Amino acid sequence: MPTEPFQIAGSIEDALSAMATGARPVAGGTDLVVGARQGKSPLPSNLVAVDRIVELSTIEQNAEGVIVGAGVTHATLMTDPLITSGYTALADAAALVGSPATRNVGTLGGNVMNGSPAMDTGAPLIVLGAMIDLRSQGGSRRVAPSKLWTGPGSTSASDDELCVAVALPKRSERSGSAYVRLEYRRAMEIAVVGAAASVELNDEGVIEQVAIALTAVAPTIVALEGLTDLVGRRVDEDVLAAVAAIASSQAQPISDLRAGADYRAHTVGVMARRAVDAAARRAAGETIEVPVNRAEGVGRTDRP
Amino acid sequence: MTDTVDQSVQDGRRRFVRADGPDKVTGSGRYTADLQLAGMLHAKFLYAGTARGRIRRLDVEPARRVPGVLAVLTDADVPDVRYSPGVADRRLFARGTVRFEGEIVAAVAATTPEAASAAISAIELELEPLPPITDPEAALSEDSPLVHPDWADYDADEGVVRSGNTASFSSLSRGDAASAMAKAETVLSSRYVADGCHAVPIEPRAIVAQWEGEKLTVWTSTQVPFDARAGICETLGLPTNRVRVVVPHLGGGFGGKCGFHFEAHIAALARAAKRPVKLVFTRAEEFLAPDRRREGMTIELTSGLDGDGRIVARQGRLVLDGGAYLADKAFFPQLAAMQATGPYQIPNLEVEAHLVYTNHQPAGSVRAPTAPQGCWAVESHTDELAAAIGMDPVRFRQVNGLDTGTTGPTGQVYDAIGLQDCIDTATSMLDPTSETADDEAYGVAVGWWPSFSSPSGAYVKIDDDGKGQIITGAQECGTGAVMTLRQLAADEVGLQPEDFELVYQDTSAAPFDMGATGSQTLFNNGRAVVAAASQLADQLKELAANRLEASASDIVLADGHASVTGTPSVTVPITELAGEAAGGALLLGHGSSPELAYPTGTATCVGDQGMSAWLSPQFSCHVVKVRLDRDTGVARVTNVAAAHDSGRILNHTGALGQVHGGIMMGIGQALTEGTVYDDQGKQRNAMLLEYKLQTAADGPAINVEFIESYPGEGPAGAKGLAEAPNVATAAAVSNALAKLAGRPIRQMPMTAERVWNELKPSPSNNDTSITEEGR
Numbered sequence A: 001m002p003t004e005p006f007q008i009a010g011s012i013e014d015a016l017s018a019m020a021t022g023a024r025p026v027a028g029g030t031d032l033v034v035g036a037r038q039g040k041s042p043l044p045s046n047l048v049a050v051d052r053i054v055e056l057s058t059i060e061q062n063a064e065g066v067i068v069g070a071g072v073t074h075a076t077l078m079t080d081p082l083i084t085s086g087y088t089a090l091a092d093a094a095a096l097v098g099s100p101a102t103r104n105v106g107t108l109g110g111n112v113m114n115g116s117p118a119m120d121t122g123a124p125l126i127v128l129g130a131m132i133d134l135r136s137q138g139g140s141r142r143v144a145p146s147k148l149w150t151g152p153g154s155t156s157a158s159d160d161e162l163c164v165a166v167a168l169p170k171r172s173e174r175s176g177s178a179y180v181r182l183e184y185r186r187a188m189e190i191a192v193v194g195a196a197a198s199v200e201l202n203d204e205g206v207i208e209q210v211a212i213a214l215t216a217v218a219p220t221i222v223a224l225e226g227l228t229d230l231v232g233r234r235v236d237e238d239v240l241a242a243v244a245a246i247a248s249s250q251a252q253p254i255s256d257l258r259a260g261a262d263y264r265a266h267t268v269g270v271m272a273r274r275a276v277d278a279a280a281r282r283a284a285g286e287t288i289e290v291p292v293n294r295a296e297g298v299g300r301t302d303r304p
Numbered sequence B: 001m002t003d004t005v006d007q008s009v010q011d012g013r014r015r016f017v018r019a020d021g022p023d024k025v026t027g028s029g030r031y032t033a034d035l036q037l038a039g040m041l042h043a044k045f046l047y048a049g050t051a052r053g054r055i056r057r058l059d060v061e062p063a064r065r066v067p068g069v070l071a072v073l074t075d076a077d078v079p080d081v082r083y084s085p086g087v088a089d090r091r092l093f094a095r096g097t098v099r100f101e102g103e104i105v106a107a108v109a110a111t112t113p114e115a116a117s118a119a120i121s122a123i124e125l126e127l128e129p130l131p132p133i134t135d136p137e138a139a140l141s142e143d144s145p146l147v148h149p150d151w152a153d154y155d156a157d158e159g160v161v162r163s164g165n166t167a168s169f170s171s172l173s174r175g176d177a178a179s180a181m182a183k184a185e186t187v188l189s190s191r192y193v194a195d196g197c198h199a200v201p202i203e204p205r206a207i208v209a210q211w212e213g214e215k216l217t218v219w220t221s222t223q224v225p226f227d228a229r230a231g232i233c234e235t236l237g238l239p240t241n242r243v244r245v246v247v248p249h250l251g252g253g254f255g256g257k258c259g260f261h262f263e264a265h266i267a268a269l270a271r272a273a274k275r276p277v278k279l280v281f282t283r284a285e286e287f288l289a290p291d292r293r294r295e296g297m298t299i300e301l302t303s304g305l306d307g308d309g310r311i312v313a314r315q316g317r318l319v320l321d322g323g324a325y326l327a328d329k330a331f332f333p334q335l336a337a338m339q340a341t342g343p344y345q346i347p348n349l350e351v352e353a354h355l356v357y358t359n360h361q362p363a364g365s366v367r368a369p370t371a372p373q374g375c376w377a378v379e380s381h382t383d384e385l386a387a388a389i390g391m392d393p394v395r396f397r398q399v400n401g402l403d404t405g406t407t408g409p410t411g412q413v414y415d416a417i418g419l420q421d422c423i424d425t426a427t428s429m430l431d432p433t434s435e436t437a438d439d440e441a442y443g444v445a446v447g448w449w450p451s452f453s454s455p456s457g458a459y460v461k462i463d464d465d466g467k468g469q470i471i472t473g474a475q476e477c478g479t480g481a482v483m484t485l486r487q488l489a490a491d492e493v494g495l496q497p498e499d500f501e502l503v504y505q506d507t508s509a510a511p512f513d514m515g516a517t518g519s520q521t522l523f524n525n526g527r528a529v530v531a532a533a534s535q536l537a538d539q540l541k542e543l544a545a546n547r548l549e550a551s552a553s554d555i556v557l558a559d560g561h562a563s564v565t566g567t568p569s570v571t572v573p574i575t576e577l578a579g580e581a582a583g584g585a586l587l588l589g590h591g592s593s594p595e596l597a598y599p600t601g602t603a604t605c606v607g608d609q610g611m612s613a614w615l616s617p618q619f620s621c622h623v624v625k626v627r628l629d630r631d632t633g634v635a636r637v638t639n640v641a642a643a644h645d646s647g648r649i650l651n652h653t654g655a656l657g658q659v660h661g662g663i664m665m666g667i668g669q670a671l672t673e674g675t676v677y678d679d680q681g682k683q684r685n686a687m688l689l690e691y692k693l694q695t696a697a698d699g700p701a702i703n704v705e706f707i708e709s710y711p712g713e714g715p716a717g718a719k720g721l722a723e724a725p726n727v728a729t730a731a732a733v734s735n736a737l738a739k740l741a742g743r744p745i746r747q748m749p750m751t752a753e754r755v756w757n758e759l760k761p762s763p764s765n766n767d768t769s770i771t772e773e774g775r
């Protein structure tokens, strides 16, 4: 058998030069390798490991916000104080990924670049206004996630582009975010549906800004439209009911093994209302432990 | 025994480290897939991939030309043998027809797994697909096509009642159910449907076969090494004494590794290739290929109550989806009928059960076969009955449930049984009448399960240093049953469990045992070990009697010493006696389990498979607390209390593990585990991501009590144990969910989506019919 190249990149430059000659990056391998073993697509013959690149695994704060390296693992995301305080929805999502083993090796960059419509960090990144930093030997560019994800498992990045970081814009004091997903069990699960919300309140507790995005109800993660009517209102039962209705109506779910389309359309509304509720409460200063799913229950079934 | 014996050992509460524990925990243990032999090849199978079809063309020549391929086999290359217990309906390789997607068409051995896969892809197979027979009810109709058109020509045991697609039929009948029903005060009918599900051992199956001349050794991850040997001998035409089956550590089985499956294929490949050959299943193969899957089942029950809420009659009809081959399940219909009848006093009974051939994967023994589904149906039905007459469901079970001295539904009279104690104990551990939040409810269910007598043998020896070995035919599948044998031997000769090592899972070293199946290991092999060890005890007592100048009948063996009764100072260490024996008559014992007499009932049974009256019956009561998210239908079991009468408990730590595991498996069956088929009879969720086992994170708080006052006929009063904990949990969950949803969820698993569908307001959801005459 011919031996195939497997390189271990020590720096971003190493990785980019390997990718320029056709190597596929592998970070935690929890999508790439597991997918290959399941027969989804064969393991690429030319691989470059990017998990040891130190520059990819930092979380840094600057004037514009926080830059999260693409190699940061879910285990770090769910516990890092910058993320849990300011970008809690992302921590909620990271804390739900797989199992401790999956979270210890699986990365944000891998999740983003894998582009699954069921990815858990996707909806949080959209509501938090994140931008994705891509780099190749040809240069760097910054894209919005909605421009990056083009379909199930496909992105607009070219094969030689490495995701180096995710940029999270600065958040106001009175903002909160949350991610909630429907799951049938509490580990090793994949989102049946999920929703992230970001809410910013004014001093009177009235909504100034709200963003909601949905997981696993369309070919890519989708941001909800038509939320402007909610601005200027308090987060009460009426607002939450409206959120659920908007989410259910904008979802275009499919029926598959995990759930029927009707059930998905209904439950994504439930997830959206719970996400907005938790985000608003966090915005108002309440502490809800990460992840919301465990603090509040796989749908409220987990109350202590 | 005397008062010098450690009491903590006597009452079975002594905790000792299981002999295979350190190996398994540290990774030093070796499993079949770890074995490497010089020159070893890798095997792959070509599966039908189609649920039903005719083989139009099969050309394996292109596979032979793939570099590295040393053997390719099909039906044409193995002896012309149709085999299988009960009904010989099976061949190693498909001949002419394929009957389920996992049917093996060809096998390849090559120098690498990749070459073997390439060879499989190179095989040219043309299948003419036929419409699959997937609905067992439809398969029963006169005009259904037959899964086995030649069924009447197959060799079969006389007792198996068969016809067309009915692979095995059984009934239980006692009294006059029809007229008792007509006179009943309240009559209620219900219908329940359980999907099939899987055993899912974490170790996928692995086999290594090696020939040395005419002698064959097969290392295999089986629960039943002697059965595997018998299958190899039958299909390849070999005498028993030239085939040795060895099981390295087994990574779980749950019934899924019972029966003879693939060992002969690998042995035949090894013979053809003249090299050792290894097979390791992928997870998908582990889901699709074995003929051990928990059967889907439809259960229709009608019960009549008198004015006092006593069950006067029960009628039932069960249809079991048997899949393409009978495998080991000729007895399932009768056992299912017992399960769907339940541990109740029912004077008039009429239940019939049809096990049906379909083009699904064959079903077979999975932990407590037929029980979780049958119990789920009858216990859900029982709560419906109690509700129909406004009686508390626990009270209903106390009134109607079996008790010491009562007569069961098939006329068996129970001497001393702990069902009522189980109900009292479990409901006091977790009181189902206590207050809950409005999204929580309790559910209660009772269950029962037999113990089985089977021939089983062991040798026990003590070497010159006073250390012993148990050489047993028994197989350890993880339950700890074999591990507990050390304690039985030690108690017999006054040594400690740690003084014994085990030689096991090797058909050439030890006498016969049925294997890790039917909760029978400790029940039967335990008696064999006690018999063997008691011969050693007699030998030691003779030696001690000479030494101590006393009568052998006055010698007691305890704490590593032989002493004279009443004069503990007159004593000699067993090590010394062992040293003495090493120079003369060696300390060697052998034992086998005497056949136990089975009790009888009075029921009339068509297709009797010996399941209508039970030896050392076990009873249980599970109480669960369930929380339901009404917005999504997601349910979570938060607490379980389980009380079990499994006779005397010999190894408390091990027994608790069995109950905990049984409960987790029951919760999975209740809520998340079920095979999903496409419209062509192929499984859609043959993978761990989509077949949702419960995880440790899902585990509820579990409390267990053993009712030990009713000894069974096993060693030291034990009964079986490993399957009983898997009987009642799903039923208890169902009863809690029914309270929360306002009506029973009639299909299992009771998935979130199914529960949600029931919660949606729709009048058509209820298919229970209640008639309350004279009310």
Ligand SMILES: Cc1cc2nc3c(=O)[nH]c(=O)nc-3n(C[C@H](O)[C@H](O)[C@H](O)COP(=O)(O)OP(=O)(O)OC[C@H]3O[C@@H](n4cnc5c(N)ncnc54)[C@H](O)[C@@H]3O)c2cc1C
Pocket (backbone or CB within 6 Å): A024, A025, A026, A027, A028, A029, A030, A031, A032, A033, A034, A050, A070, A071, A096, A097, A098, A099, A102, A105, A106, A107, A108, A109, A110, A111, A112, A113, A114, A118, A119, A120, A121, A161, A162, A163, A164, A188, A189, A190, A191
């Ligand atoms: C048991 C299990 C459970 C899981 N549960 C979840 C879950 O709950 N939620 C969820 O969202 N996901 C889940 N996953 C999927 C997976 O763990 C995550 O998507 C993870 O974040 C992937 O990261 P990785 O580093 O392992 O990616 P890899 O597998 O290394 O890579 C994934 C893809 O991204 C590309 N890639 C990786 N890094 C870069 C980069 N820096 N730049 C460009 N391309 C890159 C790779 O080439 C590949 O195509 C689970 C996986 C497993 C095995």
